[in-house]
Each structure stands twice: as C-alpha cells, then as structure tokens.
Amino acid sequence: MKVIQTIEKVYPHLPIFAQNWICSAYGRKEAAVRFGRVFKERLRQLQDSDFWSASEIEAYQNEELQRIVAHAYKHVPYYHDLMRQRKLSPSDIRSREDLAKLPILSKEDVRENHSRLISDSAKRRELVARHTSGTTGKSLHFYITREAIAFQWAVWWRHRTRFDILPGASHFTFTGKLVVPPQQKHPPFWRWNRPMSQALINMQQILPDKIPAIVDFLNEHDFEFYSGYPSIIGSFCALGNELGLRLDRPPKVLFSGAENILADQRREIEKFTGTFIADQYGFSEACGNAAQCKEFVYHEDFEFGIIENIGLRDEESGEETGRIVCTGFANYAFPLIRYDNGDVATWAGKNTNCACGRRSRVIKQIDGRIDDYVVTPEGHRIMRFDYLFKDTSQIKECQIVQNKLGSIVIRVVKRPGYSLKDERFVREMVSEWISASLGVSFEYVDEIEREPNGKFKAVKSNL
C-alpha cells in the first residue's frame, strides 16, 4: 500500500517514458489477475449461454442461487445467524421468488457486519481488498476473490464480443484516473498500457487547445474501440464537432460504463465518431451486471447473479421503476445476497422479448443513484431530465440541482449561440413534462464540477 502511495505521489513528476512504463507495469499486473485461465474458461461458457432459452436460464439461476445460499449458510456467520433467526434452511431458498424470504442487505448492513460477512472457508491469500469510493463520501469495504474478478472481466468481455471485439483488441480509454498530469503542456496527452493494447487519456486533458493533437494521434493509430465514462467521451466529441475536426479511423464501437449516458452525449458521440456507443452496467461489489445488446436495452448477465427489481411505482405502460437488488454468484469469499447497491432502474413490461433473440431479463434503462432525484411539489420523484434538452444544442452541459422543496436550479454551461429563447424553451419543457408548479431558476457556470470519484452527476439533490 505504501509503495502505491509513494508511486502516486512521484508519478506526476516523472518523465513521460517512466509514466508509460508504470502504466504498462500496472497493466501487466492487472492482466495477470483479469485475463488468466479462469477468464478464458468463463468467457467461453458465457458465449455458449448467451442465447439460452428462458427455461435454461431459470434452471441455471436456481442452481447457482442454491449453491451460494448453501455456502453462505455453512461458511458465513452473518448469513448463518440471520437464517437461523428466521427459521430458514438453505432448502427454503430455491428460486428467485424465494429470495423475498431473506431481508435486503443495505450498505450500512455491510459496514456494520463486515467481518461476519467473510467466509470462514476463504483463504486469506486469495482475497483482494476493495472499496467503493461512494459519492456521498462514505466508502464501503469488502473482499473479492481473484476468480470473481476474472469472472467479472469475462462478463464485460462477453459484452464486447457481442460487437465483434475480441480480447486483446487495441483501444483508447477515457479515464477518470490521473494518468496524464494536468500541467502537461505539449503532446503526448495520453499514456500507454502496452500489455493491454490500450492508450489512456484523462478528463483533465480534454481541453479545446489539446483536441487537435488528440485527434491527430487517433488518426495515426488503429484503435478498434474506445471506452470510458460517457461524460468524458461526450466532452471530447462535442469539442471535436465544435472545432470541425474529423476522425479518419473511427472505432468500430464505443463502450461506456460507470455513468448514465445522457441524450446529448450520445448525440455528440455519434455525430463525431459516426458509430454507436454501447453501455454496460457493472459495479465493483461484483454481484450483478447488465449490458446493452444491439437493440440498446440492458440484458441481465444472468450467469453472474440475480438482479431483482424492488419496485418504487408501477406505471401505466407496464414498466416498473425500482431499486436494483443483487445476489451474486461469483464471490464466495464475501457473498452478497439481496444487496441494495443504491441504484434505480426501469424494467420493461413483463414478457418483453428483445428483438436480439436473447431471453435474459431486459432492463430498459438505468436511472441512476437513488439519492439523486428531484421531488416535484406533487410528490413525484424525477431522476432523468436529459430527454428535455436533447433538442437544445446551445447547451453544452447542464446539471439539475435541488436545494429546497418546490424548486430546482438548472446549472448551464452555454454555447456561444445561447439566448433567453433557450431559457424559455427549457422552462416550458419542465413545465410541460415534469411539473407546472416546480420553480425553475438558472445558474450560468463555466464548467460543472465532477464528484470526488471523477463522475458527472446530471441530477443532484441537496435536500
């Protein structure tokens, strides 16, 4: 740990070749954990099961669920006691429906019972300590096995193979990590992780005067795909469009994760790259995952865990918005059963069969963090506003902030052509689509600050 801290401190002051060397050394170390024998086996299995029938999926999930519950009862003190108290035995939990017999596991439960959630059969040397950075400032500590890490990477790479991208493909990543120090005045504004065929750039480098050099670099290399936070890729593409630049070697596809893709980001990205962006929804607790298919809906990665929908409300369309609650099949060292990760999603109506042919459960959209919604005077909770702004190209970026009940502040980074007409338009859209009695004020800013973990929040509640 101390070594890592020291490297982080000196890294920004090292010459570029040394920074590249460190990025590659880190990449080599990570690749050994992520892409070994388990990864290859899992990826093959995942590709075989991708188009299983609904009954095959159900049988598989029941079997995996029974296996993890039996293990947790036998080896994990927290679950053993919990089930005993409720007079439950492992044979009572045989299917997704039976999960309702167990309580939901909150982040606070994990914090309070950390040591009792570790399996007594886990070998210490197999455990990797992890924590989530948590936007609210409270981090969550847990353990994961190397096998579970490889399984999770296989799930993520299965997603990529759906778009004909194979492991080892060269790619360019837009990251929140500080790989290039902000004080870098001249190119290269990127660094190399050679073992993973990856070049990286961080958000601090996405500035108007640096974009031409970055585009030149991309035009000189064959990157098969781009990946990263949609907010960073979106800013890059928006600037590329603004400057009238062109990608001569566009990627086949872009993969995003870690944040919701907003409508205007998607528009800028598609315009600049001429290709599409496919999102995957994962999180470091590694107990559930969902990834978009070519129809741009999310499919539950059923092999990795069960994602339950704990409904908040039913809508007329049959769609249901609810909390994401996950039971993981991969991590036997620190099992998470019915874990509420704090996100909310909207499920398509029952019996929705996706046109792509996959029969795994369909999630229409991931809405965001449960903490980040606006409450209208009518009591409705609104988590997404981006569709309101998708036709207003004079807004570069915006964030909805609620500081008190009854009103919102819309923080806007303007484009040159922005006028009062745009402000009026946004007011009308809010009044028409969200609430006519919600007070709206505007705040004009040069940039919208990112959260401490580098993520962009489109909706922020300070209530």
Ligand SMILES: [Zn+2]
């Ligand atoms: Zn599909």
